[in-house]
Amino acid sequence: MKRSKLIALTLSGVLALSSAAILAGCDESKAGADTTFTWYLTAGEDGYYSDYEDNPVIEYIMENMQFEGSDGEMKNIAFDFFQPTTTENARSEFNQKYMSGNWEDVIDPTMSRGITDMYEAGVVADLTPYITDRELMPNLNAYLDAHPEYRALMQTQTKDGAKYLSIPTFKDSISYESQSFGFNYRRDLLVRYGVQPDEFYDPMTDEAPTANPKAGQKFSGHYTVNLDGTERSDPMSQDTTLPEGANGQSWEDDVTFPSGHSDPVYISDWMWMFETYETAYEAMGIEPAYMMSLFYPGYNANGDLSSGFGGGGVLWYKDEDDNCQFGAAGTGFRAYLECMNDWYSRGWVCNTFNEDTSPFYQIDLDLVANGTVPLWMGGSNFGTAIQSSEPGYEAAAGAVVYLAATPINDIPGYDGNPSTSDYSAQATAEEAKEAMNGGSGSEYMLQIPTCLFQAEDFSQGVVISKAAAEGKDMEVLMRFFDFLYSEEGSVLATLGLNAEQAEGSRYYEDYGLTNGAYTVNADGTYTFDQILEQNVGEIRSAMVAGRIPGIRCESKITYTFPEPYINGRQQWLKYEATGFIGGILNGQRTAEETDVIETVKAAVEQNYLYKEVYKFIKGERSLENAEWTSFARDVMNYSYTGVSVSDATAAYQAEFDRLYRS
Structure with missing residues (x-):
């Protein structure tokens, strides 16, 4: 291949006129010892290749590109990737590196207590001289000039002042395809066994309920698109079995929830679903396992379902005024527990939920697959993914799965006080206005959820070990990252x-991608090859290079999915996770703040919340005032090795003040 200079155009539209990277023919010398870098990943693509250096994109870069080194010569770059032996061992193996000192050159810090902690332990290098060098890293600096809000987020507070310690990953937008999990529910059972509600009422927008002119009528639907993209013209019916040739993601129907929406919005919508599911299983003569999966502690630390009760989280979260709150002792969490206790008593929650310690997104996968759990949290099963005609899977016959947003509590009875236990009445328009304006009821109902686990548009990416910075050609590595x-x-x-x-790419040939991973559209956007768009077996992740830093240009991808699928995936992004303390905020703490938070964070959950919260749901502890007051006092006063919940709250607050008030 003829050697040609590579002129890189940044996403911000600024040209980086640099000859620091070139395309090199296969006759070029390969990487030397000073440009071969070890790289620690927390996970790879084991279903496709055991070593990430076999990733087709990484392989292409190593074989075909050169970068200017510190001596002015163009050099190949190579990587030798390492990852944990098992997912379960990841954190313990990472911690052992602190004792052994055997660090890779490039490190994914996900398993660390924070990159500040790694820097002050002498593990990672200060990258400030490299990142601020506009000649060395013109593309990164052009992007930061166009997005100045990221400069502050990239700088980490250390004992030596603010430092650039990581090579970050940006997303130019949050695509619905980037959200990895959320709520799934059986749509087909609503079509086949549900009927139109008597009336519609959305307490956040309506003055009063309105009569439904179709009350009592059956729902119906059909598949609208074939696998080849052509339209279908099947009549509407209650038959949800996938016809031959139809796209299982194209199911459309006229299901309307009591809130008047085609997707569930409120807790009352979920309760209507559960009642319909009970009717469905009885009609099928099948005993359901339960209506909804619930994580064994009785809540998700992310928030998620509990955030629908007042908008906050269970543990620490950021409120709308950029203050830190601890939610476990709050009215919103108490209201959530009252709701879960009621659902448990109705048989809607597994009666042994606290005994299944599977990850929250993998609870009873077998029961989901055989159709006896109709609502669960996990990866997307949208469409007919679990539909089955196999013996023993009768409850999954005709299964069509849709996706749901976190529901908002609209039931005043779920206020955390069991003495007000009318769980059938929605908030009136007057009650709704009062709650939505911050008055009575605002602590537990009709507030937008803010504590949800979502993809973020910025993450810390990777850090570089001091050993690599001192013994390798860092200019080659940094120019690779800048590319x-x-x-x-x-x-x-x-x-x-x-x-x-x-x-010549072996994996692209093996998996039918000889025409490449994508096509370029007339409007300048890109569309994945259908193999990668459909993403069966998570092949897309294995054929791109999503585990390395850079800019993910998600806004430039056009998907060809049927509209029902797109709408479903967007439900998982319906609300913005403004209160969730995720990767962005985790990277901004000082080592002292990290020390305080990490000391008590796991301890208060494992030693107290995990042991007590589920008891409220199962009725083993009462939510009456005296019992709840005792619980709230104990959790707020909890301390471990002299570090209290309040100390952690103060540490978070110091970080927030630095980020949002300085």
Whole structure:
């Protein structure tokens, strides 16, 4: 291949006129010892290849690109990736590196207590001289100039002042395809066994309920698109069995919830679903396991379902005024527990939920697959993914799965006080206005959920070990990273290899991608090859390079999914996770703040909340005032090795003040 200079165009539209990276023919010398870097990943793509250096994009870069070194010469770069032996061992193996000192050159810090802690332990290098060098990293600096809000987030507070310690990952938008899990529910059972509600009422928008002119009528639907993209014209019916040739993600119907929406919005919508499911299983002569999966502690630390009761979280979260709150002793969490206790007593929650210690997104997968659990949290099973005609899976016959947003509590009876236990009445328009305006009821109902686990548009990416910075050609490494912030590098990592680049790629040939991973559309956007768009077996992740830093150009991807699928995936992004303390905020703490938070965070959950919360749901503890007051006092006063919940709240607050008030 003829050697040509690579001119990188950043996503912000600024040209980086640099000859620091070139395309090199296969006759070029390969990487030397000073440009071969070890790299620690927390996970790989074991279903496709055991070593991440076999990733087609990484392989292409190592074989075809060169970067200017500290001596001015163009050099190949190579990587030797390492990852934990098992997911379960990841954190313990990472911690052992602190004792052994055997760190890779490039490190994914996800399993650490924070990159500040790693820096002050002498593990990672200060990258400030490299990142602020506009000649060395023109593309990254152009992106930061166009998005100045990221500069503050990139700088980490250390004992030596603010430092750039990581090579970050940005997303130019949050795509519905980037959200990895959420609520799934059986839509087919509503179509086949549900009927139109008597009236519609959305307490956040309506003055009063309105009569439904179709009250009592059956729902119906049909598949609208074939696998080849052509439209179908099947009549509407209650038959949800997938016809031959139809796209299982194209099911459309006229299901309308009591809130008047085609998707569930409120707790009352979920309760209507559960009642319909009970009717469905009785009609089928099948005993359901339960209506909804529930994580064994009785809540998700992320918030999620509990955030629908007042908008906050269970543990620490950021409120709308950028103050830190601890939610476990709050009225919203008490209201959530009252709701779960009621649902448990109705048989809607597994009676042994606290005994299944599976991850919250993997609870009773077998029962979901056989159709006897109609609502669960997990990865997307949208469409007919679990539909089955096999013996023993009768409850999954005709299954059509839709996706749901976190529901908002609209039931005044779920206020945390069991003495007000009318769980059938929605908030009136007057009650709704009062709660929505911050008055009575605002602590537990009709508030937008803010504590949800969602993809973020910025993450810390990777850090570089001091040993690598002192013993390797860092300019080659940093120019490689800078390439990933150019338009060409962003497209390469986000979408994979084009047709020319894919020539000779063994994995692209093996998996039918000889024409490349994507096509370029007339409007300048990109569309994945159907193999990658459908993403069966998570193949997309294996054929692109999503585990390395750079800019994910998600706004430039056009998908061809049927509209029901797109709407379903967007339900998981319906509300913005403004209160969730995730990766962005975790990277901004000082080592002292991290020390305080990490000391008590796991301890208060494992030693107290895990042991007590489920008892309220199962009725083993009462939510009456005296019992709840005792619980709230104990959790707020909880301390471990002299560090209290209040100390952690103060540490978070110090971080928030620095970020949002300085």
